[in-house]
Amino acid sequence: MSAIPLDADLSRPEVVLRTVFDQHRAAFRAAPYPSRDERRGHLEKLRAVVLARADEITAAISVDFGHRSRHESMVSEVYLTVGAIKYILKHLHEWMADEVRPVTLALQPARAKVVPQPLGVVGVISPWNYPVQLALVPIAYALAAGNRVMLKPSELTPATSELLVSLLAEATDQGTVTVHTGGPEVGAAFSSLPLDHLLYTGSTQVGRLVMQAAAKNLTPVTLELGGKSPAVIHPDYPLDKAAASIATGKMFNAGQTCVAPDYVLVQADQADALTEALARAVALRYPRLADNPDYTSVVNARHHARLTGYLADAEERGARLVEINPAGESFAAAGNKLPLTLVRDPTDEMAVMQDEIFGPILPIVPVPDMEAAFAYIEQRPRPLSLYYFDRNNARVDDVVRTTHAGGVTVNDCMLHVAEEHLPFGGVGASGMGSYHGREGFDTFSHRKAVFHQPRFNARSLVAPPYGRTIERLLAWLM
Numbered sequence: 001m002s003a004i005p006l007d008a009d010l011s012r013p014e015v016v017l018r019t020v021f022d023q024h025r026a027a028f029r030a031a032p033y034p035s036r037d038e039r040r041g042h043l044e045k046l047r048a049v050v051l052a053r054a055d056e057i058t059a060a061i062s063v064d065f066g067h068r069s070r071h072e073s074m075v076s077e078v079y080l081t082v083g084a085i086k087y088i089l090k091h092l093h094e095w096m097a098d099e100v101r102p103v104t105l106a107l108q109p110a111r112a113k114v115v116p117q118p119l120g121v122v123g124v125i126s127p128w129n130y131p132v133q134l135a136l137v138p139i140a141y142a143l144a145a146g147n148r149v150m151l152k153p154s155e156l157t158p159a160t161s162e163l164l165v166s167l168l169a170e171a172t173d174q175g176t177v178t179v180h181t182g183g184p185e186v187g188a189a190f191s192s193l194p195l196d197h198l199l200y201t202g203s204t205q206v207g208r209l210v211m212q213a214a215a216k217n218l219t220p221v222t223l224e225l226g227g228k229s230p231a232v233i234h235p236d237y238p239l240d241k242a243a244a245s246i247a248t249g250k251m252f253n254a255g256q257t258c259v260a261p262d263y264v265l266v267q268a269d270q271a272d273a274l275t276e277a278l279a280r281a282v283a284l285r286y287p288r289l290a291d292n293p294d295y296t297s298v299v300n301a302r303h304h305a306r307l308t309g310y311l312a313d314a315e316e317r318g319a320r321l322v323e324i325n326p327a328g329e330s331f332a333a334a335g336n337k338l339p340l341t342l343v344r345d346p347t348d349e350m351a352v353m354q355d356e357i358f359g360p361i362l363p364i365v366p367v368p369d370m371e372a373a374f375a376y377i378e379q380r381p382r383p384l385s386l387y388y389f390d391r392n393n394a395r396v397d398d399v400v401r402t403t404h405a406g407g408v409t410v411n412d413c414m415l416h417v418a419e420e421h422l423p424f425g426g427v428g429a430s431g432m433g434s435y436h437g438r439e440g441f442d443t444f445s446h447r448k449a450v451f452h453q454p455r456f457n458a459r460s461l462v463a464p465p466y467g468r469t470i471e472r473l474l475a476w477l478m
Contacts, residue, residue, distance in 0.1 A: 118146030141440035222433030243277035249413030268366035382428035
């Protein structure tokens with residue numbers, strides 16, 4: 001890819017971005033269908049670079065967070081990214097293949113097929129909470145589909161964003177992927193480009209703005225948003241097992257995960273027992289928190305203040321707060337770390353029950369029965385994920401079919417996202433479209449319908465002038 005022209009006004013991000021976009025578009029038009037070997041080459045090199053620079057990745061993310069558990073970063077950023085690329089490489093041949101379709105009797109002996117075609121120039125806007133995985137996995141699917149990619153990473157993780165610049169420069173040839181850092185003004189200009197597809201991961205509020213900007217160019221969007229993902233515990237399910245799964249899911253990355261359990265619905269007579277079970281589960285996994293290298297910090301002071309503000313608002317409005325602090329530590333010198341805090345008996349007017357929490361706070365909502373629990377969920381915006389704990393298969397099947405959520409994990413939390421065979425996406429307020437699995441390749445492809453008319457065909461039978469022949473033919477076909 002050629003350099004930005006010397007006379008470009010670098011003070012205006014829309015000028016720079018449009019220049020780079022035009023260069024991408026020209027390069028794509030010159031080579032509109034990369035071969036399978038070319039695509040594999042990009043993916044294999046990306047995988048090798050991620051593995052080689054794994055320590056740099058975990059270190060950069062920890063700098064941005066104040067502290068990020070190295071093992072959490074290895075699992076969620078390195079392993080999941082490398083695993084996704086490995087999965088794509090295994091299935092690329094079948095995904096790229098033409099799909100032969102049957103031909104209806106009236107049109108035989110023609111041939112029909114669906115041909116997957118690269119879209120062109122794809123944009124990816126990635127968030128701060130998993131700044132490597134949520135940038136590189138969509139890029140891997142876009143490259144597999146044969147596209148060129150422009151990436152806008154989050155300004156809240158600057159060290160990781162700078163690492164992505166060098167990592168992707170090393171991993172992709174001839175500027176196939178470019179990285180564009182900067183704040184909201186760059187994000188606004190980025191989402192206004194006439195891209196062939198735009199994938200955004202982040203908040204619902206910003207997602208609306210991204211979609212509005214993309215609509216001006218009729219750019220199709222995939223929105224991976226969030227929302228308040230509930231966990232529901234059937235009274236027959238062992239509370240200790242449910243608490244272990246919920247605590248693990250909630251405290252991973254200090255709750256800064258779009259699919260983290262946001263609140264728990266439990267039968268009222270089990271709320272106290274669940275509180276105790278969660279305290280045991282946390283103490284087993286994190287006997288201390290403030291100086292524990294396994295426990296991640298809240299990303300910055302602004303988000304720390306947002307979370308403590310939720311707690312103050314909930315307590316002022318009558319909730320009982322239960323801080324789970326196994327070692328009784330002070331967090332004054334712990335940077336932006338926060339212990340898990342349960343919010344007992346929350347009400348709808350509390351901010352913690354209105355906003356996606358995105359931190360180590362867990363409301364426990366008591367309900368009289370399971371029917372009330374699912375009515376509660378269905379009366380609210382559709383969540384990105386639902387977690388249901390129950391060993392009765394008939395009840396599980398009924399819940400899966402009758403409740404709405406982007407995805408479901410039964411008897412655990414968050415694992416449906418880690419399964420690369422499954423699509424990942426939201427529904428309603430939690431997003432639109434999906435990627436991962438075959439759906440990831442299809443998201444970044446145009447599935448083109450192709451009809452081949454043979455030399456000898458029956459077209460003359462349905463061409464004017466019309467007469468008795470077509471009448472007989474229609475009567476026979478219908």
